[in-house]
Amino acid sequence: MYGWIWRHLPGNAWVRALLSIVLVLAVVYVLFQYVFPWAEPLLPFNDVTVDGQ
């Protein structure tokens, strides 16, 4: 999987490394900004009310 991505990135090793870092950061950003906030209410530690709202 990661090997496949690496082979399909353009440029030499340095450019690919840089692109990889950018890709990783983009993934982390999407996770923190959209995926985790969505997933969080599905987990139990945020139910602090007594009427289940």
Place this chain on the structure above:
Amino acid sequence: MRLLVRTFSELCITAGALVVLFVAYLLYWTGVQADSASAAQIDTLQRAWTDTPVAAAPAPARVRTPYVTGKGIAVMYVPRLGRDWKWPVLEGTGPDVLKQGLGHYTRTAGLGDTGNFAVAGHRRTHGDPFKDFPRLRRGDAIVLTDGTTWFTYRIDRGPYRTVPGDTAVVDPVPRKSGFDGPGRYLTLTTCDPEWGSSHRLIVWAHLDATRPVTDGRPQALDS
């Protein structure tokens, strides 16, 4: 075969990294966001309060503008939870509201009114506002201000442990609180155990004193 094993291990590593990132998000990032969001909410409140002249306030039949979901209504101080412990109370108890501060149960009474001003807050994550909730004791002060008045509530009973469906704890005269008639009460709710959601912790308080903000901070904050 090799490709299969390699892909499988890569997926496992990815899943592991995902879990670590999620834990980092919960423990650290939600706190960072809650700090800035609650500071911004307090800022908005204080700006609104300085914009409206306080002199107009002490009229006894003061009409309060209705609370708007997601908007700040007061700032809460609980000296027992820390000298610097200060959180905005916003209207509503939805997840988006509780991310930014404490939430006022919409169907409960207004601040300082007859009835029960009920407030929920996170025990853990999102700034951990009620992390030390079990340390609250009878007689502890819970101080709130709405920009015109300081309200000092005193805890009567708690922390009381109950189940999530026990909505009677936010009733105007909460059952099991020991209050025997209508009054100006306050209820705080959070989850228990710390990281779980099987139970709720409750404290009840009654309004002990009020003073106009023009008279300065109540003593309870500095003792």
